Amino acid sequence: MTSTRGATLEFRDVSKRYGGQLAVDQLSFKVPAGRICILVGPSGSGKTTSLKMVNRLIEPTAGSILIDGRDVLREEPTALRRRIGYVIQQVGLFPHQTIAENVGTVPRLLGWPKARIAARTEQLLALVGLEPSRFAGRYPAQLSGGERQRVGVARALAAEPPVMLMDEPFGAVDPIVRDRLQNEFLRIQRDQGTTVLFVTHDIDEAIKLGDRVAVMRGGKLVQYAPPGELLAHPVNAFVAEFVGSDRGLKRLALLTVGGMDLDTNVARAAVSPNAPILSPASTLREALIRMLASEAQVGVVLDGQRYLGLLTLSKIGKMIRSDA
Amino acid sequence: MTLLGDVARWFADPAHYQGSDAVQTRLLEHAAVSGLAVLTGLLVALPIGLYLGHTGRFGFIAVNVANIGRAIPSLAAIALAIPIAGTLLGVQNGLGFWPTFLALIPLAIPPILTNAYVAVRGVDRDVIEAGRGMGLGEAAVLRVIELPLALPLILAGIRTAAVNVVATATLGALVAFGGLGRYIVDGLALQEYDRLFAGALLVALLAIAVEVAFGTFERAAVSPGIRVQQGAL
Numbered sequence: 001m002t003s004t005r006g007a008t009l010e011f012r013d014v015s016k017r018y019g020g021q022l023a024v025d026q027l028s029f030k031v032p033a034g035r036i037c038i039l040v041g042p043s044g045s046g047k048t049t050s051l052k053m054v055n056r057l058i059e060p061t062a063g064s065i066l067i068d069g070r071d072v073l074r075e076e077p078t079a080l081r082r083r084i085g086y087v088i089q090q091v092g093l094f095p096h097q098t099i100a101e102n103v104g105t106v107p108r109l110l111g112w113p114k115a116r117i118a119a120r121t122e123q124l125l126a127l128v129g130l131e132p133s134r135f136a137g138r139y140p141a142q143l144s145g146g147e148r149q150r151v152g153v154a155r156a157l158a159a160e161p162p163v164m165l166m167d168e169p170f171g172a173v174d175p176i177v178r179d180r181l182q183n184e185f186l187r188i189q190r191d192q193g194t195t196v197l198f199v200t201h202d203i204d205e206a207i208k209l210g211d212r213v214a215v216m217r218g219g220k221l222v223q224y225a226p227p228g229e230l231l232a233h234p235v236n237a238f239v240a241e242f243v244g245s246d247r248g249l250k251r252l253a254l255l256t257v258g259g260m261d262l263d264t265n266v267a268r269a270a271v272s273p274n275a276p277i278l279s280p281a282s283t284l285r286e287a288l289i290r291m292l293a294s295e296a297q298v299g300v301v302l303d304g305q306r307y308l309g310l311l312t313l314s315k316i317g318k319m320i321r322s323d324a
Numbered sequence: 325m326t327l328l329g330d331v332a333r334w335f336a337d338p339a340h341y342q343g344s345d346a347v348q349t350r351l352l353e354h355a356a357v358s359g360l361a362v363l364t365g366l367l368v369a370l371p372i373g374l375y376l377g378h379t380g381r382f383g384f385i386a387v388n389v390a391n392i393g394r395a396i397p398s399l400a401a402i403a404l405a406i407p408i409a410g411t412l413l414g415v416q417n418g419l420g421f422w423p424t425f426l427a428l429i430p431l432a433i434p435p436i437l438t439n440a441y442v443a444v445r446g447v448d449r450d451v452i453e454a455g456r457g458m459g460l461g462e463a464a465v466l467r468v469i470e471l472p473l474a475l476p477l478i479l480a481g482i483r484t485a486a487v488n489v490v491a492t493a494t495l496g497a498l499v500a501f502g503g504l505g506r507y508i509v510d511g512l513a514l515q516e517y518d519r520l521f522a523g524a525l526l527v528a529l530l531a532i533a534v535e536v537a538f539g540t541f542e543r544a545a546v547s548p549g550i551r552v553q554q555g556a557l
Binding site (some may be wrong): 055057077078079080081082086088090091092093094095096097098105106109139140141155156165 | 448450451452453454455456457458459460464468469473474516546547548549550
C-alpha cells in the first residue's frame with residue numbers, strides 16, 4: 001500500500017468570537033507531519049470549534065491555520081474539505097447509500113474513474129477490517145455501531161487526505177469496542193502517515209492515542225506536550241487535576257521495562273522462582289501489577305533467553321520521584 | 325340490491341362506451357385535468373418547499389400557505405376560478421376545463437409544499453454536516469443527501485395532493501367541465517341513480533389506482549437503505 005505523507009498543521013494566533021464571547025482565544029500550536037495531536041478539555045473549552053475551523057465549517061475571527069504552510073482561508077472551502085478527512089462521533093454515514101457508495105463519496109466528488117474508486121473502496125474496507133465482499137453492498141442500518149465507525153474512518157481516508165479531523169469518533173461505542181477501534185486506528189494511522197487532529201474529552205484516550213496533547217480550557221491552550229511530559233510535568237493545578245491524581249500510574253503505562261535502569265548485581269539463580277518474567281517491551285504498569293501480585297516483589301527481565309537484570313519496586317519508585 | 329344490479333347493467337351497456345359521454349372519454353378528461361393540476365402544483369410547490377427546507381428559513385410561509393390552501397372550500401375555489409379564467413384567458417374559457425384546472429392547483433400545492441419543507445428540514449443534521457465536511461457544496465448536499473432522504477415524505481405529499489385532486493375534480497362538472505363528475509351531476513339531476521353510482525365508483529377506483537401507482541413508485545424510487553432503517557426490509 002502506498003502510504004500518504006501527512007502535512008504539517010499549524011494554528012497561528014487563531015481566535016473565534018461569538019458576539020462578546022471568545023470561544024477560542026489566540027490558539028497557537030504546530031502538529032508535525034504524520035503525527036496525532038489530541039485536543040482535550042472539558043466541555044466548552046473550544047476544542048470542537050478549533051477542529052471545525054481547520055476545514056472551515058466554522059470561520060475563524062482572527063489568525064491563520066496553515067496546512068503545509070498554506071493558509072486554509074485562502075482556499076475554496078469545498079476543495080479544501082475534499083483534501084481533509086472528517087470523522088464525527090455520530091459518524092454521519094449516508095443511510096440511503098451502500099457502504100461502498102459511502103466510502104467512495106470524496107473520490108466521486110473528485111471525479112475519479114469508476115474502476116479506481118471501486119479498487120480504493122475495496123482496499124479501504126479491508127484496511128479497517130471489514131471484509132469487502134460481505135460489507136460493500138450493505139446499508140449503514142445493517143451494521144453495528146463499531147462497524148459503522150470503521151466505515152466512517154474508511155470514508156474519511158478515501159482520497160488519501162494529508163490531514164484528518166476526528167471529533168470524538170469513538171465516543172458513542174462501548175468501552176471494549178472503543179479500545180479495539182483505538183488500536184486499529186493507531187495501526188492505520190501509522191500505516192497511512194496521515195496527520196490527525198483529534199478531539200476528545202477523555203484524558204485516557206488522549207494519552208493513549210496522542211503524539212502531542214493540547215489541553216484546552218475556556219478557549220485557551222493551557223499545555224501542549226507529548227503525553228508522558230503532560231503526566232510528568234503538568235504546568236498547573238488545572239492540568240494536574242484534569243490528567244487525574246493517578247497520573248503517576250497512567251504514566252507507567254506509557255513507559256516500558258526496556259527503558260528502565262535495571263539492577264544487574266544479582267545473579268538470576270539467586271532470584272526467587274516466584275518472580276515474574278518480564279520482557280523489555282512490556283509496560284511498567286503491567287510489570288508493577290505482576291510484581292505486586294507475586295511474592296517476590298521483583299521482576300526478572302528477559303530479552304528472549306538473555307537475562308538483562310532485575311526490575312525492583314524501588315527502581316520504579318525512584319523513576320516516579322525523579323520526574324514528579 | 326337492485327341498485328347494484330342497475331349499476332352493473334349500466335357498466336355492461338355498450339352505449340356508455342360511445343360518443344362524447346363515453347366512460348373512457350370521461351375517465352381520460354378526469355385524469356388529464358387532475359394530472360395537469362398536480363403537475364403544475366408540483367412545479368410550483370416542490371422547488372419552494374425544497375429551498376425553504378434546505379435553508380431552514382421562512383418555514384412559517386410553508387406552513388401558513390398550506391393552511392390557507394386547505395381552508396378554501398373547493399366549491400368556492402371553482403366558483404372563484406370562473407371569473408379569473410374568463411379574465412385571464414378570454415370569456416369563452418370561463419367555463420369547462422380552465423376554471424376546473426385553476427381551482428385544483430391551490431388544492432395540490434399545500435401538501436406538496438408542507439411535506440417537502442418538513443421532509444428536508446427533518447434530515448439528520450449530522451449526516452448533512454458530515455457531507456458538508458467532506459466537501460459537498462450546497463447544491464450537492466440537497467441533491468445527494470437531502471432529496472433522497474426526504475423522498476418518502478415528499479412522495480407522500482404528492483400522493484395526498486393527487487388523491488385530493490382526483491376526488492375534487494368531480495366538481496368540475498358543475499362548471500360545464502366533463503370528467504367523471506359529469507355522471508354524478510347528471511345522474512343527480514336526472515334522478516338516474518345507476519349513472520350517479522357508476523360515476524362515484526369510477527372516481528373512487530381512479531383514486532385507488534393513484535394510491536397504488538404511488539406506492540409502487542415509492543418502492544422503486546426510495547433507497548433500500550432507508551427502508552432498512554425503518555425496519556420494513
